[in-house]
Amino acid sequence: MSGAPRLLLTFCDDSTLIFAVRLRALLRATAPEAEITLGCYLPEQALSLRQLEMLVPEADYVLFNKETLIEAVQAGLYDAVLTSRVFRSLANFLRTPALKHLRHRTQVISFLGGLDFFPERGYANRMPCDGVFLFPQSDTRKFAAWAREQAATDSNVTAPLVDFGHPTFLAPTLTPPEDLDTRRDIYFFAQAISPLTRRGRLHVLEAMVALAEANPDRQVWIKLRHLPDENTRHLHRERHDYPGLLKAAFPDAPTNLRLTACPMDEATEQAALGITCTSTAAIDLIREGVPTMVYLDYVDAYMDPMSAAMRRLFDGSGVITSLDDLLHLRTRAPEPDWVAQMFCPRDLGQRVLAMVAALQDRAASASG
Numbered sequence: 001m002s003g004a005p006r007l008l009l010t011f012c013d014d015s016t017l018i019f020a021v022r023l024r025a026l027l028r029a030t031a032p033e034a035e036i037t038l039g040c041y042l043p044e045q046a047l048s049l050r051q052l053e054m055l056v057p058e059a060d061y062v063l064f065n066k067e068t069l070i071e072a073v074q075a076g077l078y079d080a081v082l083t084s085r086v087f088r089s090l091a092n093f094l095r096t097p098a099l100k101h102l103r104h105r106t107q108v109i110s111f112l113g114g115l116d117f118f119p120e121r122g123y124a125n126r127m128p129c130d131g132v133f134l135f136p137q138s139d140t141r142k143f144a145a146w147a148r149e150q151a152a153t154d155s156n157v158t159a160p161l162v163d164f165g166h167p168t169f170l171a172p173t174l175t176p177p178e179d180l181d182t183r184r185d186i187y188f189f190a191q192a193i194s195p196l197t198r199r200g201r202l203h204v205l206e207a208m209v210a211l212a213e214a215n216p217d218r219q220v221w222i223k224l225r226h227l228p229d230e231n232t233r234h235l236h237r238e239r240h241d242y243p244g245l246l247k248a249a250f251p252d253a254p255t256n257l258r259l260t261a262c263p264m265d266e267a268t269e270q271a272a273l274g275i276t277c278t279s280t281a282a283i284d285l286i287r288e289g290v291p292t293m294v295y296l297d298y299v300d301a302y303m304d305p306m307s308a309a310m311r312r313l314f315d316g317s318g319v320i321t322s323l324d325d326l327l328h329l330r331t332r333a334p335e336p337d338w339v340a341q342m343f344c345p346r347d348l349g350q351r352v353l354a355m356v357a358a359l360q361d362r363a364a365s366a367s368g
Contacts, residue, residue, distance in 0.1 A: 030349030117309035165344030189281030
């Protein structure tokens, strides 16, 4: 790779933008000379102005539609596109042999969007890409073996390069935050579509009311994924939003139970304890050394496919909690072996740049 690497980090909603901003920070720390562009993909844009201003206050991003994104990739305007969502237009481009094998095109590296509740679908979506970053660590081996099998049966398929990691899943620091002992706030991190049913959400909300009543000296926050009038075009449309349920079902809720839509980093910097059901927020909390509870025994959990998937992913973590432990704030430290499988080394920025260089070398060798 000659000269400073030119990298495009795409986003379209809150989760993909958080990914892009975090990866940009890693890459800037690793290679300050790199030319890094944030690109908003308009066909799937689901962000409100509030979210954009909160996450990218400098508004330093460019806009792409289907045609301009593909033109940029085809013309090689960037050395690599780094994306946590493989947009359909991009996947179709990469599935077309005449385009996939263009000598000077941009390389495409995909990451998981977050916890992968349905990995088989994620494997298929990322197979056309040039490089893939996965987690847990065991999935890198499974995907690499599966990709080699696909390439062996189809001459038009090239197995992607595979590595382990995600900017949200960096190995936790060895020491907890210095002010953890003085923190008092409890945060429940909501997920857009899970719990699935109104009864399930009311059950969780009732538990938060009980926590607030039992701990009047603490603030109990419900950290919303987004406000009720936001993300109406989001891939995951929320039903039974917590603000509406709280107002309707608990009009006399304790005053120390409050709602917030603050940035994730702000919440983890203030939380003495974090609770969630099926959200990647559990990973953010563990990474930052905040005591964490994953609660999966909510009403109608058997109807929610994300509950069983979350239980599978966090099996052996030590942070899955019972209702009794939740109500009594009894936490457990995450199991080190599970952490080592789920969280990647902190040299992720270096490994991303190394993959970009390796892919360019591979493309040059294939066309030379």
